[in-house]
Amino acid sequence: MVPGAVLLAPPPLWAAEGASSIPNLLLVLAAMLIAAKLLGEAAERIGQPAVLGELVAGVLLGSSALGIIPSAGLSGEFIHILAELGVILLLFEIGLETDLKEMFRVGTSSLAVALVGVALPFAFGLVYWLFAPHPGANTVGGELVTAAIFVGATLTATSVGITARVLSDLGQMHTEEAKIIIGAAVIDDVLGLVILTVVSGIAAGTAVSVAGVSTALALAFGFLVVAVGLGSFVAPKLFDFIDQLRVRHVLVVFAFAFALTLAALATLAGSALIIGAFAAGIILSGTNQFDSIESRIRPVAGIFAPIFFVSVGSSVNLNLLNPATPEARATLVIATVLTVLAIVGKVAAGWAAPWAKFRRGLVGVGMVPRGEVGLIFADIGRRTGVLSQESFGAVLLMVMATTFVAPPALKALFKRTSDTAESKPAKPPIHEHKDLE
Amino acid sequence: MVPGAVLLAPPPLWAAEGASSIPNLLLVLAAMLIAAKLLGEAAERIGQPAVLGELVAGVLLGSSALGIIPSAGLSGEFIHILAELGVILLLFEIGLETDLKEMFRVGTSSLAVALVGVALPFAFGLVYWLFAPHPGANTVGGELVTAAIFVGATLTATSVGITARVLSDLGQMHTEEAKIIIGAAVIDDVLGLVILTVVSGIAAGTAVSVAGVSTALALAFGFLVVAVGLGSFVAPKLFDFIDQLRVRHVLVVFAFAFALTLAALATLAGSALIIGAFAAGIILSGTNQFDSIESRIRPVAGIFAPIFFVSVGSSVNLNLLNPATPEARATLVIATVLTVLAIVGKVAAGWAAPWAKFRRGLVGVGMVPRGEVGLIFADIGRRTGVLSQESFGAVLLMVMATTFVAPPALKALFKRTSDTAESKPAKPPIHEHKDLE
Numbered sequence: 001m002v003p004g005a006v007l008l009a010p011p012p013l014w015a016a017e018g019a020s021s022i023p024n025l026l027l028v029l030a031a032m033l034i035a036a037k038l039l040g041e042a043a044e045r046i047g048q049p050a051v052l053g054e055l056v057a058g059v060l061l062g063s064s065a066l067g068i069i070p071s072a073g074l075s076g077e078f079i080h081i082l083a084e085l086g087v088i089l090l091l092f093e094i095g096l097e098t099d100l101k102e103m104f105r106v107g108t109s110s111l112a113v114a115l116v117g118v119a120l121p122f123a124f125g126l127v128y129w130l131f132a133p134h135p136g137a138n139t140v141g142g143e144l145v146t147a148a149i150f151v152g153a154t155l156t157a158t159s160v161g162i163t164a165r166v167l168s169d170l171g172q173m174h175t176e177e178a179k180i181i182i183g184a185a186v187i188d189d190v191l192g193l194v195i196l197t198v199v200s201g202i203a204a205g206t207a208v209s210v211a212g213v214s215t216a217l218a219l220a221f222g223f224l225v226v227a228v229g230l231g232s233f234v235a236p237k238l239f240d241f242i243d244q245l246r247v248r249h250v251l252v253v254f255a256f257a258f259a260l261t262l263a264a265l266a267t268l269a270g271s272a273l274i275i276g277a278f279a280a281g282i283i284l285s286g287t288n289q290f291d292s293i294e295s296r297i298r299p300v301a302g303i304f305a306p307i308f309f310v311s312v313g314s315s316v317n318l319n320l321l322n323p324a325t326p327e328a329r330a331t332l333v334i335a336t337v338l339t340v341l342a343i344v345g346k347v348a349a350g351w352a353a354p355w356a357k358f359r360r361g362l363v364g365v366g367m368v369p370r371g372e373v374g375l376i377f378a379d380i381g382r383r384t385g386v387l388s389q390e391s392f393g394a395v396l397l398m399v400m401a402t403t404f405v406a407p408p409a410l411k412a413l414f415k416r417t418s419d420t421a422e423s424k425p426a427k428p429p430i431h432e433h434k435d436l437e
Numbered sequence: 438m439v440p441g442a443v444l445l446a447p448p449p450l451w452a453a454e455g456a457s458s459i460p461n462l463l464l465v466l467a468a469m470l471i472a473a474k475l476l477g478e479a480a481e482r483i484g485q486p487a488v489l490g491e492l493v494a495g496v497l498l499g500s501s502a503l504g505i506i507p508s509a510g511l512s513g514e515f516i517h518i519l520a521e522l523g524v525i526l527l528l529f530e531i532g533l534e535t536d537l538k539e540m541f542r543v544g545t546s547s548l549a550v551a552l553v554g555v556a557l558p559f560a561f562g563l564v565y566w567l568f569a570p571h572p573g574a575n576t577v578g579g580e581l582v583t584a585a586i587f588v589g590a591t592l593t594a595t596s597v598g599i600t601a602r603v604l605s606d607l608g609q610m611h612t613e614e615a616k617i618i619i620g621a622a623v624i625d626d627v628l629g630l631v632i633l634t635v636v637s638g639i640a641a642g643t644a645v646s647v648a649g650v651s652t653a654l655a656l657a658f659g660f661l662v663v664a665v666g667l668g669s670f671v672a673p674k675l676f677d678f679i680d681q682l683r684v685r686h687v688l689v690v691f692a693f694a695f696a697l698t699l700a701a702l703a704t705l706a707g708s709a710l711i712i713g714a715f716a717a718g719i720i721l722s723g724t725n726q727f728d729s730i731e732s733r734i735r736p737v738a739g740i741f742a743p744i745f746f747v748s749v750g751s752s753v754n755l756n757l758l759n760p761a762t763p764e765a766r767a768t769l770v771i772a773t774v775l776t777v778l779a780i781v782g783k784v785a786a787g788w789a790a791p792w793a794k795f796r797r798g799l800v801g802v803g804m805v806p807r808g809e810v811g812l813i814f815a816d817i818g819r820r821t822g823v824l825s826q827e828s829f830g831a832v833l834l835m836v837m838a839t840t841f842v843a844p845p846a847l848k849a850l851f852k853r854t855s856d857t858a859e860s861k862p863a864k865p866p867i868h869e870h871k872d873l874e
Contacts (some may be wrong), residue, residue, distance in 0.1 A: 022521055022710070023701040025523030030694040030701070038693065041684040050684050074514060081515055087701060169685075247478040247487050248606075249739030254474065256740050257467040264460035264467070273459070296736035303693050303737060 026364050027077050029082070029307070031068055035061055036306035049169035051162060052407040054306050055416065058313020064270050069314040079311060086308035088277040089301035092259040094164045094182065095281015096294045097173060100228070103183050103282075106176065109353040110183030116352035117184065117367045118156040118191050121345030122402050125152035128341060128417050132334060138251035150381045152403040153199045155342050156397050157192050159371025159403065160185035160274065161308065166407045167366070170414055175223075177360045181283035184349075190220045192373055193272055197376070216270055223269040224279055227262060239287040251289055258284065270436060290353045312372050321395050335397035343368055369406040374399035438519050462512050465518070466744070468505055472498055473743035486606035488599060489844040491743050495750020506751040513523035516748060523745035524598050524809075525714040526738035529696040531601045531619065532718015533731045534610060537665070540620050540719075543613065544789040547620030554804045555593040555628050555790035558782030562589035565778060574717065584828065587818045590636045591832050592779050594629050596840065597711065597806025598745065603844045604803070607851055613795050618803035621786075623715060628656045629810055630709055636814070653707060660706040661716055664699060668720035676724040688726055691735040695721065699738060749809050753837050757830050772834035778840050780805055799850045806843040811836035 035057035043053030062069040070076040103110075129148035163185055167178045194216045235258075242254045259280040266276025284293055323329045350364025378395045381387035387395065471701055472494035480490030498505040507513040540547075566585035570845025595737035604615045631653045672695075679691045696717040721730055760766045787801025815832045824832065 022518060025518065025706040026525075026697040026701040026710075030697040033690050033694040033697075037682070037684055037687050041682045041687070044684055053684075074511075078515060079458065081462065088463075245474070245478045245510065247474055247481055247490075250474050250478070252736045253470050253740055253743065257470040260463040260467040260470075264463040267460040296739075298739060299686065299689045299733035300737050303690055306690065314492075376717075390643060408794055 021075060032307055032310045036310050043206050049166045049407040049411055051165040051309055054309035055313035058310035059316045061139045064318040083308040083311035086304035087197055088259060088263050088275055090161055090305040091274040091277040092281040092299055093301040095278040096285050098282050100282050102179050106179045106183055109180045109356040110187060112353040113184040113349045114187035115348030117304040117346050120348055121155035121191055121342055122152040124341040124345050125155040147386050150199055151194050154374055154377040156195055157370045157373035157377055158185045158188040158367050159373050162369040162403060163366050163369040166410050170411060170416055178356055180363050181289055185433055189272055189275060194222055200296045205333030221268040223266055223271045227279045232286050235283045236287045239289045243289050250293050255284055255293040315375060320397055331394045334394040338394060338398040342398050359417050365406060365409045365413055369403045370399040371403050438799040458512060469744055469747045471493040473747050482505060482641045484850055486603045486844040488602040488606055488746055491746035492750040495747035496753045501755040520745040520748035523672045523741035524711055525696060525700050527598055527742040528711040528714040529718040532715040533722050535719050537719050539616050543616045543620055546617045546793040547624060548802055550621040550786045551624035553787030554783050557785055558592035558779055559589040561778040561782050584823050585660040587636055590632050591811055591814040594807045594810035594814055595622045595625040595630055595804050596806045596810050597626055599806040599808040600803050603847050607848060609851055614799045617795060617800050626709055626712060630657050636705040639824050656707040658710045660703055665719055669723050672720045674726045676726045676748055680726050688729050690719055692730040717786050752812060757834055768831045775835040776838040779835050802850055806840045807836040808840050853872030
C-alpha cells in the first residue's frame with residue numbers, strides 16, 4: 001500500500017472548480033428576490049395578487065428578455081434545486097395551515113371537482129387535436145393520436161403552488177372554496193403524476209396496461225394515506241420528544257428535515273415532492289409544537305418560495321408572442337383555442353359537486369392555472385418528439401395564459417362574491433395581513 | 438428564418454437531466470440536519486458546545502466513514518453552495534448582533550491580536566518546516582522554502598465561523614473577549630486572503646511584488662471600510678422605504694438579498710464572502726428595522742448554518758488517524774508538532790495588547806481553530822504540488838486538531854474564569870437561551 005494513498009483526503013468541497021461562479025450565483029439570487037418583491041408590490045398596488053408580480057419578474061429576468069437567470073449549467077441546476085426547496089417550503093407551510101378534518105369534510109367535493117377537472121379538459125384537448133389544423137409534423141395516423149393524448153394530458157394539470165399562493169395572497173385560505181380548491185388541486189396533482197407515467201409510456205412506445213396504471217394510482221394515493229395516517233400517530237410523540245431537547249433551533253430544523261424527508265419519500269413512492277411536503281405540513285399541524293414550527297418556518301418559506309415563482313416565470317419564452325411569421329400566427333390561433341378549452345374545462349369542474357354549497361365559479365377558476373405541472377408535461381412531449389416545435393409552442397402558450405389569467409380572475413371573483421356574501425365573509429384586505437409575516 | 442426557431446423555448450429547468458437525483462439530495466440534507474442536531478444535543482449534554490457535535494456529525498456522514506455526504510458531482514456542488522449560504526447567513530446574523538461602536542472600542546486590541554496571531558504562527562511554521570524531517574517530496578532547496586512558506590501561511594488562518602458559533606453556543610457573544618476575538622478573526626480573515634493571494638502566486642511560480650501585496654491589502658480592507666461607511670449612511674433610509682412596502686416578507690427578503698449582494702461584491706473586490714455577509718449584518722444593525730430583521734433571519738440561519746459545519750466535518754479524513762505504516766506514524770509526529778506550534782502561536786497572541794484588560798488566555802484560544810480557512814490553504818498546496826501528499830496530510834491533521842480542540846477549551850476557560858470573575862460575568866447557562874431561538 002502506498003503511504004500517500006492512506007493520507008489522501010478528498011478535496012475540500014469549497015475548492016471545487018465551480019467555486020468561482022458562486023459570487024455570480026449569489027447576485028442572480030439577489031436579483032430574483034429583489035425583482036420578485038418589487039414587482040409583487042407593484043402587482044398589489046394595481047389590485048393583483050403578489051404572485052403575479054413574481055411570475056412577471058421571472059419573465060423579465062428570464063432568457064427571452066434580460067437573460068439574467070441562467071437556464072442551464074451548474075448555476076441553472078442550482079437555481080432549479082433552490083426553486084424546488086421553495087415549492088417544498090411553500091406546500092409545507094400550506095399543509096401546516098390546513099385542518100385535516102376540514103379537508104375530509106370537503107373531501108367529496110374536492111374529489112368530484114378534481115375528477116371532472118381532469119376528464120373534461122382531457123376530452124376537449126384530445127378531440128380538438130384530432131381535428132384541428134396542425135403546423136409542423138405529427139399530423140397523421142397513430143402519431144396524431146399519440147400527440148392528441150399528450151395535448152389532452154397537458155390540459156389536465158393544475159398548479160397547486162400557484163393557486164395556493166394566490167389564495168394566501170388574497171387572505172382567503174380559510175374560506176370553504178379555498179379548502180375545496182386545495183384538496184382538488186392535490187388530488188389533481190396525484191392524478192397528474194399517474195397520467196404523466198401513462199403518457200410517458202405512450203411517448204416511449206411501451207405498452208400501457210390497466211394493471212400498470214392501477215399500480216401507479218395505488219402507489220401515489222397510498223403514499224398520501226399511509227404517510228398522513230402513520231404520521232399523525234407518530235409525529236405528536238416524536239415532536240414532544242424533540243421539544244425537550246435543549247440545543248438551539250431544534251424544532252424548526254427537525255420540522256424542515258421532516259418536510260424534506262417526506263418530499264423525497266413521496267417521489268420515491270411514485271408521488272410528487274410537493275405532495276410529500278404538503279403531507280408533512282398536515283401531519284405537523286397536529287403536533288403540540290405546531291405554533292412554534294409555523295412561526296419559524298414562515299420567514300424561511302417567505303425567502304425561498306419567490307425563487308420558485310420567479311423560476312417558473314423565467315421559463316416563459318416571450319418570442320412566442322411575436323406574430324412575425326404566418327406559422328407563428330397559426331400557432332397563436334391554436335394556442336388561443338387550447339386556452340379557451342383549458343379554461344372552460346376547469347371552470348366547468350366547479351359545478352361537479354351539486355350536493356355541496358360553495359361559490360362554483362371561484363372553485364373552477366382556482367383550478368385553471370397549469371403552471372409548472374403543465375410545463376413538465378409539455379417539455380416531455382417536446383423532448384420525446386411527440387409534439388412538434390410548433391405544437392409545443394402552442395401548448396406552452398396555453399400553459400402561460402392559464403397561469404397568468406387565474407390570479408387576477410380569482411381576485412376579481414373573490415371581491416365580487418364577497419360583496420354579495422354568497423359564502424363566508426372575506427378576510428380583511430391584504431395590507432392588514434402584514435403583521436402575520 | 439425557420440418558424441420552429443421562433444417557437445423554441447428553453448427547456449424548463451425541472452426537466453433537466455439531474456432532476457432524478459433531487460430526492461436523494463433532499464434525504465442527504467435531512468440526514469445532515471438531523472445528525473447535526475442530535476450530535477449537537479449530545480455535545481451539550483456532555484458539556485461541550487453544540488458546534489462540536491455538528492463537526493462530528495460531518496465526520497460520521499463524510500466519505501471516510503458512512504459516506505452519506507457526496508464530496509463530488511452535482512450533489513456535492515449543491516451541498517457546497519448550500520454550506521456557503523449557511524456560513525453567509527451565520528456571519529450575517531453575527532454582524533446583526535455586532536455593535537459597530539463596540540468593535541471600534543476594542544479595535545486596537547483586535548488588530549494587535551490579529552497581527553501577532555498571524556506573525557507568530559507563520560514564523561513558527563516557516564522555521565520548523567525548514568528543519569523538520571519531511572516524508573515524501575519537496576525536501577530540498579527552493580522547493581523546501583516554498584513549502585515552508587506555505588505551511589507557515591496555513592498556520593495563520595482563523596475560522597471566524599467556528600469561533601463565533603462556539604461563543605454563541607456558550608451565550609458569551611456580549612463579553613469583552615468575544616468582541617475582541619470576532620474583530621481579530623475578521624481582520625485575520627482579511628489578512629488571510631491577502632496571504633492566500635501571495636502564497637498562490639508563489640505556488641504558481643509568479644513573481645510577488647510589494648505593490649501587488651499592497652494592492653491586495655488595500656482592496657480587501659478598503660471594501661470593508663467603504664461598504665460599512667457607505668452602507669451605514671444609505672441602509673437606514675433604504676430600509677425605512679422598504680418597511681413601507683406592504684407585500685409580505687418584504688423586510689426579511691430584502692435583508693437576505695442585501696447580505697447575498699455584499700457577500701458577492703466582497704468576493705469580486707478581492708475580499709471574502711463571509712466578510713461581505715458580516716459587513717451586511719453590521720450595516721443593517723444600524724437600521725430601525727433591525728429587530729424585525731434579526732428575529733426573522735434567525736430561524737433561516739438556524740437551518741442553514743449546520744449544513745456548513747457538517748460540511749466542514751465531512752471533509753475530515755479518518756484514515757489519517759490510522760498509524761498503520763511507519764510513514765503514517767512519521768506524519769502523525771509532524772502533525773503533532775504543527776498542532777502545538779499552531780496552538781502556541783495563537784494563544785500567545787492573546788497577550789498582544791498589553792494596554793487593554795481582558796482574559797488573555799480566552800482570546801488566544803478563541804483564535805485557535807483553523808477550520809475551513811485552513812482547509813482552503815492546505816488544499817491549494819496539495820493541488821499545486823507544493824505540498825506532498827504526506828505534508829498535506831500533516832497540515833490537514835493540524836487543521837482538524839485545532840478545529841476540534843478549541844470548542845471544549847473555550848468552554849472550559851469561560852467556565853473557570855467566570856468563576857473567578859476576572860472580567861465581565863458570564864451569561865446564564867445555555868439551555869436558558871432556548872427562548873432566543
